[in-house]
Amino acid sequence: MGDKPHYPFEPIASSKTLAKTLGVNLPLLLKTASNTSNSYTSFIVPTKSKDRTVYEPKTTLKYIQKKINKEILSRVEFPSYLMGGIKDTQSPRDYLANSRMHLRKESLINLDIENFYHSIKKPYATQIFKQLFKFNDEVSNLLTELVTLDGQVPQGACTSSYIANLVFFNSEYTVVNNLRAKKIAYTRLLDDITLSADRKLTNIEKEWLISQVTGMIVSHELKIKDAKTRIENRDHPRSRYEVTGAWVKYGEPKLRKKERNKIRHDVYICELFHEKDPTTEEYHRLWNRTSGLVSKLGRFNHKNEADKLRKRLSFILPKYSDIQAKTLQTKIYQIVNRKKKNNIDINNPGLSKQILRFYHNLGILSRTHPHLSKPLKNQLRSEFGTMIRNEYY
Incomplete structure (x- = not known):
């Protein structure tokens, strides 16, 4: 695996082929792409520093985005320095794996890209599809519409983590090579960038390293959040020495x-x-x-x-009251009866999510009402068995 992201498949040549690849009919794909401004629900998520706006894609767009992930974005060969939001069963790319890359280093630099997702502008998403995937303008522009909102990458869309991982595809590998030549380890977990060295770095070296990364960030119309920049030496008694939430001063990542x-x-x-x-x-x-x-x-x-x-x-598992149990029973009876009468759109992508949610709820119900839960589970399996195994929800 090289240092540059690589798509090892033939380019998708047309919108028609794209629709076939995603398993979505072309008119629906085009209609959804032309109406993304009405295809999200926004909500506020409070954080320690400030409230954050998250955009949840509605059913049809969410289904299409999950297919884009599976059939296109996840098929990229990602370099080992990229962590987070990448499906890798052989070598998981999570915050814990990221922290292990920087264990027991003498010097540590943590950088954070400010407001990362919302700051990735639409042209950079198009550039990914055109230059990395080698798709033509027609396919690239259609995919860009499906993964962006109002000219930016929305936080909350399942495709956004992949776009965030790929946004520096044409320059990050050069930075990594330059740092490796100086024996500096580099990883990026989405917006969290970590540099580390086995030696104590001089101030001049630290400035040069940060300038290398900052240059890459700024060239994509992004910026570093200065308040989150940390430069530490292992021998300093007050150093936090943390990488993406893990304490990395000694032999294994730990929680404080x-x-x-x-x-x-x-x-x-x-x-x-x-x-x-x-x-x-x-x-x-x-x-x-x-x-x-x-x-x-x-x-x-x-x-x-x-x-x-x-x-x-x-010993303290959540439970359902008798009223909650009755309500759940009624809802499942209703949807099962609609299926038996063919009065339900079996191709509605949101139906799978609803059925899986019911199935999960029946697991909770079984803690106090096993006599209700078991027959209801059997009914769901009988009518919606394939959906319960659906990999997209």
Whole structure:
């Protein structure tokens, strides 16, 4: 695998061939591409620094974007320095793998691209399809319309991570080669860039390294978020020495004690909420979020802590009330009856998501109402068995 992203297949030659590749009829593809401004739902996600606007694609566009990922974007051969948002079963490209690339280094530089997704302008997406994939103007422009919104890459679209990984396809490899010649390790996990060295870098070296990366960023009309830039030496007692959330000062990526204590406290909060009412939506969300944090703890090799907390969570699983159980039962009866009467659009991409959500909900229902859950699951399998195995939802 080289340092430059590579698409090892023949270019798609026409819109008709693109539609066939994606398994979508051409009129629907063209109609969706011409109406992307009405194909998203926006919502605000609060963060520590500021609120962030996320754009959730509606059913048809979301389905098409997932097909674009599977049939086109995920088939790129990505260089090893790119992390995050890349499907790689043999060598996962997540935040943990990213942190391992910088273990026990003497010098560490962390850079962050400001407002990354929304700052990637439409022409750079077109450039990816034309120059990297070698698609013609017709296909490149159509794909660009399907992966951008109002002239930029929307945060929330499933194609956006791939576009973010590929936006520097024609220049990043040169930066990586230049740094490698100086024995500097480089990785990028979407908007998080990390440089590290086995030696203590001089101030002049640090300035040169940052200028190399900044030049690449600025050339794409992007900028570094100065407030998040960190330049550290391993021997400094106050250095955070973290890479994408992992402490990398010693032999294995770790979570700091403060974060581990916070996860333990979150489990305790779950226990308190469970005593009050384990059936509320708020508790379901809290438990799911905390369960994810406990899984993260286990991945960072804090296995004993994770196992103890997982056991505590297993005693306080979210549940459904009798009213919630009855409502779910009614909804499933309704959709099963519509299917039996052929009164449902079986080709509606959103239907698969709905069926899988029902199936997941029945797993929760089985904790308190197994006599209801089992026959309802059997009905869903009987009428929608292929959708339950659908890989897109």
